[in-house]
Amino acid sequence: MSKATKRKHVTKEVLEELVEPEGDQFIVKIQGGRGNNLHEAESPDGQKFLVSMPTKFRRNVWIKRGDFVIVDPIAEGNKVQAEIAHILYPLQIKNLKKNGLWPSHFTDKGTSPVCTGLDNPRERSDLETNTSPAASDSNDEEEVTEEDDDIFVNTNRVHAATHRNTSSSSSDENGG
Numbered sequence: 001m002s003k004a005t006k007r008k009h010v011t012k013e014v015l016e017e018l019v020e021p022e023g024d025q026f027i028v029k030i031q032g033g034r035g036n037n038l039h040e041a042e043s044p045d046g047q048k049f050l051v052s053m054p055t056k057f058r059r060n061v062w063i064k065r066g067d068f069v070i071v072d073p074i075a076e077g078n079k080v081q082a083e084i085a086h087i088l089y090p091l092q093i094k095n096l097k098k099n100g101l102w103p104s105h106f107t108d109k110g111t112s113p114v115c116t117g118l119d120n121p122r123e124r125s126d127l128e129t130n131t132s133p134a135a136s137d138s139n140d141e142e143e144v145t146e147e148d149d150d151i152f153v154n155t156n157r158v159h160a161a162t163h164r165n166t167s168s169s170s171s172d173e174n175g176g
Contacts, residue, residue: 019086044103049081
């Protein structure tokens with residue numbers, strides 16, 4: 001199987017399967033990456049430990065702080081105590097909550113999955129305020145200046161210097 005085909009199948013499996021913890025598997029929240037495909041995780045009882053990313057997910061699927069995963073415990077592990085079995089996305093989390101399999105520890109804290117697709121704070125605020133297009137038309141001039149601050153600037157390119165001919169207008173003002 002080629003790398004592209006493998007990546008396609010792994011991505012499809014991660015995004016589309018509705019998984020549930022089986023046997024001794026349990027759900028943990030990722031606290032952060034520790035390097036070498038190790039991640040610090042917090043269990044539903046508040047215990048923090050390291051989990052490893054299996055080779056099938058490496059370079060195919062990424063997780064970040066705040067994401068939820070299903071792990072298989074490693075009995076002989078001292079530092080690394082579990083291996084990631086499934087990465088949970090919002091649709092899968094919703095399914096687990098509906099089936100009553102979501103840990104109450106994560107629900108009580110009001111934690112929600114970070115991977116909502118609304119990483120831009122402006123998108124979140126627009127969604128929360130539910131502004132209508134008619135209401136935003138009156139503030140178009142203000143929004144344009146606010147949006148200019150958010151425009152990505154590529155720092156890897158040298159910008160050509162632009163010179164404006166302001167010397168004639170400034171000399172007239174200063175001299176006259």
